[in-house]
Amino acid sequence: MGPPLYRPQVATLVSEAPDGEQWLHEIKYGGYRIGCRVARERVQLISRKGIDWTRDFPEIAAAARRLPVRSALFDGEIAVLLPDGRTSFQALQNSLAGDRRGELVYFVFDLLELDGRDLSQVPLRERKGELSGIVSAAGQVRLAQHWIGDGGSVFREACRLGFEGIVSKRLDQPHHAGRTTSWVKTKCVRQQEFVIGGFTEPSHEPGEAIGSLLVGVNEGGKLRFAGKVGTGFTRALARSLRARLEPLRTRECPFAERPPGWLGRNARWVRPRLIAEVMFSEWTEGGNLRHPSFRGLREDKAPHEVGRERPAVLGISLSHPERVVFPAEGFSKLDLARYHDRVAEWEVPHLRGRPLTLLRCPDAIGGDCYFMKHSKVWAPDALRRVRIPEKKKLGEYLIADTPEALLALVQMDVIEIHTWNTRDEAVEKPDRIVIDLDPGPAVSWMQVVEGARLLRGALTALGLASFVKTTGGRGMHVVVPLAPERDWTECLAFSRDLARAVERQHRATYTTQYAKAGREKKILIDYLRNN
DNA sequence: CGTATGCAATCGAGGTATAC
DNA sequence: GTATACCTCGATTGCATACG
Numbered sequence: 373m374g375p376p377l378y379r380p381q382v383a384t385l386v387s388e389a390p391d392g393e394q395w396l397h398e399i400k401y402g403g404y405r406i407g408c409r410v411a412r413e414r415v416q417l418i419s420r421k422g423i424d425w426t427r428d429f430p431e432i433a434a435a436a437r438r439l440p441v442r443s444a445l446f447d448g449e450i451a452v453l454l455p456d457g458r459t460s461f462q463a464l465q466n467s468l469a470g471d472r473r474g475e476l477v478y479f480v481f482d483l484l485e486l487d488g489r490d491l492s493q494v495p496l497r498e499r500k501g502e503l504s505g506i507v508s509a510a511g512q513v514r515l516a517q518h519w520i521g522d523g524g525s526v527f528r529e530a531c532r533l534g535f536e537g538i539v540s541k542r543l544d545q546p547h548h549a550g551r552t553t554s555w556v557k558t559k560c561v562r563q564q565e566f567v568i569g570g571f572t573e574p575s576h577e578p579g580e581a582i583g584s585l586l587v588g589v590n591e592g593g594k595l596r597f598a599g600k601v602g603t604g605f606t607r608a609l610a611r612s613l614r615a616r617l618e619p620l621r622t623r624e625c626p627f628a629e630r631p632p633g634w635l636g637r638n639a640r641w642v643r644p645r646l647i648a649e650v651m652f653s654e655w656t657e658g659g660n661l662r663h664p665s666f667r668g669l670r671e672d673k674a675p676h677e678v679g680r681e682r683p684a685v686l687g688i689s690l691s692h693p694e695r696v697v698f699p700a701e702g703f704s705k706l707d708l709a710r711y712h713d714r715v716a717e718w719e720v721p722h723l724r725g726r727p728l729t730l731l732r733c734p735d736a737i738g739g740d741c742y743f744m745k746h747s748k749v750w751a752p753d754a755l756r757r758v759r760i761p762e763k764k765k766l767g768e769y770l771i772a773d774t775p776e777a778l779l780a781l782v783q784m785d786v787i788e789i790h791t792w793n794t795r796d797e798a799v800e801k802p803d804r805i806v807i808d809l810d811p812g813p814a815v816s817w818m819q820v821v822e823g824a825r826l827l828r829g830a831l832t833a834l835g836l837a838s839f840v841k842t843t844g845g846r847g848m849h850v851v852v853p854l855a856p857e858r859d860w861t862e863c864l865a866f867s868r869d870l871a872r873a874v875e876r877q878h879r880a881t882y883t884t885q886y887a888k889a890g891r892e893k894k895i896l897i898d899y900l901r902n903n
Numbered sequence: 904c905g906t907a908t909g910c911a912a913t914c915g916a917g918g919t920a921t922a923c
Numbered sequence: 924g925t926a927t928a929c930c931t932c933g934a935t936t937g938c939a940t941a942c943g
Contacts (some may be wrong), residue, residue, distance in 0.1 A: 404931060419931075550909075573911090584914060602914035603934050634926080653933075654917095662916055663933050 378407030378418040379549035380447060383539050389523030390556065395540045396496070396518045397526040399559060402478055402536040403451025408436050408478070408513075411443045417450075432478045435512040444506070447482035448516060454707075480507045481516035484547055492547040499547070519676075523558070529558035534710055536653060559653065567595060568646040569626040570639045571617055572602075574610065578836060581610035582617070582890040585666065586631065586639055587648055594628035595703035598659065600635070601650055604666030616669075617642050686713055688752060688779035697733070697787065709782045716775035723778070725762060725795030727769035730781065731788035742788065745769070752780035758796045788844070793863075793901070794856065802863045807871065808845045808898035814889045817846070823882065823895050824848050830870065849901075867899035 389397065407418040415433045415482055417425045426433050429450060436446070445819040461881060483503040484492045491499050502520070507515045519526050520705045530538045537559035566587035574583035584602030588595045605613065620642035630636040646669060653663040693706035712719065733741040746767050754776040759768050772778050772789070781789060793802045809823045824840050827850045832837045841849040854863075868884075874897060875882045883894045 402932080423930080426933095572914095600915060603936085604914095606936070651934095656916060660916065664915060665934055 376423065378409065378445065380405055380407065380420055381548055381555055382550065383541075383555035384553050385677055386556045389527040389538060389558040390540050391521065391523050393521050394543055395523060396500075396520050396543055397538050397540045398516050398518045399530055399535050400537040400539050400559070401449045401451040401516075403449040403479070406448060406450045406478065406825050408432075408446040408448070408480070409444070410439060410441055410446070411438060413437065422518070425503075429476065429478075432476065432512060436478070439506055439513065441506060442487045444483065444487070445485040446480045446503075446507075447484060448478055448480035450476065450478050456574050476512065478513045479516040480513060482547070490602060495544050496541055498542040500543075511533050511790065527558050527560075533714070536560060551837060555615040562652055562654065564602075564650065565647050566598060566650050567644045568617070568642060568648050569595060569597070569644050570641045571614070572600070572635070572639055581614050585609075585613070585648055586627075586635070587650060587661075587664075590629050590646070595626055595644055596659070597629060597631045599661035599664055601648065601661070601664040601666050603664075604651070616646065620645055686716075686779045688754060688776055688783055690779075690783055697785075705782065705785070709779055712778050712782055713775065716778055719762055720772070720778060723772045723789065723791060725771060725773065725797065726791035727758060727771055727794075727799070728781075728792075729790040730770070730784075730786045731790070732785050733787045752783055754780040754788060757826055760796070760799050767825045798856045800859055802858070802860060803854050803856040805852040805854060805863050805867050806841075806901045807850045807852075807867055808843075808847060808896075809850065810896040811897050812813075812894050812896070814893045815846075815895055819881070820846070820848050820895060823897075824850055826874065826878075827870075827897075832875065864899070867901075871897040871899040 404425070405420045406429075409416045409418065414442050415426065415436045417429055417436075419425050432450060480503065482496075483499050483506070484490075486502055486506075491502065504515060507513060509515050509517070520543070523538070537557055539555060539557045542554040542887055545843035548554065566589060569588050572583035572586070573579070574581045582605075584600040586597065586600055588597045590841050591597075617640075622643050624635070625639075625641050626644045631639065648669060649667040650661065651665045651667050652661040656662050688704060688709075690709055693704060693709075695705045697703055697705050697708055713744045731741055732744055746769065754774065756771045756773055756777070757768055758771055761767075772781060792799075793799070793804050793806055795803060807827060809820055809822050809827075828838050828840075831850070831852060836849055836852050838852045841851050841903050843849055845890050871882075875884050881894060882897055883891050884897055884899070885891065886896065886898075
């Protein structure tokens with residue numbers, strides 16, 4: 373008898389995540405469900421329908437071959453892990469097309485056979501136990517994380533972080549092929565209204581019902597096609613929708629841009645009068661709906677009121693969320709917002725109370741960017757404005773004290789956030805000194821690291837704690853926190869003296885001369901950051 | 904006899920491969 | 924380049940069959 377087939381267990385959709393200690397919860401990764409059979413040196417990756425996918429993911433197969441088993445059947449999901457920690461179905465398909473943006477990871481969540489022992493009749497709790505001894509929590513083949521109990525919180529957190537939803541599994545149940553209720557999934561759904569601009573002829577009842585609805589949203593005064601909705605109605609409802617749409621029939625396509633291909637030529641068009649409520653999982657990169665499902669007609673809204681609803685992060689509404697801000701990596705404004713949301717806990721303490729100088733790029737990096745010090749511009753309310761006396765007049769500055777304020781900066785298309793070395797309660801008394809190590813083009817990164825260590829040594833000898841900050845470029849900042857007691861001139865004098873002392877001792881390596889010429893192989897110690 | 908379950912159909916986006 | 928077929932993911936309906 374050959375090895376048992378890969379017959380995956382699948383989850384039933386429910387509206388609320390279950391609670392209780394008998395349930396564990398995992399992230400719904402939104403990748404491809406894949407079984408992995410290891411037998412001696414042979415590894416095979418198998419799709420949900422039993423098709424061999426080993427050739428499509430050779431690096432996963434190679435990593436699986438190194439697992440410490442003689443034979444095994446693993447179950448899991450292959451997904452693309454984005455740098456912000458989310459996984460993306462879209463990115464996975466791009467990855468199969470050769471576009472590597474993010475890391476391909478096989479998240480393993482079950483073990484059905486181990487070294488000849490059939491584990492399929494063993495409770496999930498024990499299978500998880502065996503699995504955790506074999507697959508580690510890092511690497512290209514990695515253990516899927518899970519949480520026991522409190523499904524509601526796991527679900528809310530998963531949605532907040534931008535995942536598709538969660539899968540909840542009974543710990544006390546054996547494996548069971550096919551759809552069961554001992555595995556359930558809860559999805560983070562989106563729902564909104566769309567204008568109906570047409571429909572397709574159904575294959576079964578031509579002339580009597582509809583196949584799918586063609587829907588769109590208003591964008592810049594035009595109706596933009598957003599996809600087809602072909603499920604969520606019964607046959608009877610499809611017939612009644614046809615009856616409602618038939619009087620609205622027109623020869624002219626109501627969408628500003630005709631849908632591509634066959635659809636654009638063969639769909640039935642209607643005057644854009646009816647509004648449909650549609651549930652869907654997400655917007656695709658092309659601005660279409662993924663997994664759309666009809667919920668009903670909205671009789672209470674006018675078509676011109678229907679637009680794409682702006683996503684919000686931490687309550688800050690983002691315009692142009694899909695705009696690509698980092699073209700090389702393909703990251704959008706929404707990606708940037710989610711990143712700041714994730715790191716806000718660490719980022720905000722360094723921003724709190726500090727007047728800001730901002731680099732804004734309304735197009736993208738590489739487009740037109742400009743530095744902004746004063747805040748005589750529109751900014752969301754979450755940002756605080758302060759007035760600080762300058763040489764001649766009062767200057768108004770922005771300060772970000774909260775995670776919401778940080779997201780407000782993203783909404784303003786801010787790419788770089790530069791802070792003052794003082795806080796607004798005492799603008800004349802710096803609470804830190806920053807010494808910038810700016811390497812010439814011929815200087816290696818390790819030399820910059822050595823420079824930072826040298827400075828830190830000198831500071832420690834003077835009784836001052838210090839830490840380094842990467843700059844995003846090739847240099848490094850050495851930051852010295854201070855009690856806000858000395859004024860600017862004293863801080864500047866101190867950092868200038870320190871920089872010159874280092875320069876005197878190591879003339880071949882360091883300089884305090886700003887002129888570019890002559891310092892290709894040297895590190896400029898820039899003390900003027902404390903001015 | 905009603906309910907549960909499995910399976911095929913019919914829809915969706917987005918991808919590949921292949922034929923023309 | 925365009926069209927077709929088929930693969931992944933998904934939702935949902937409707938029917939046949941199994942079960943208590």
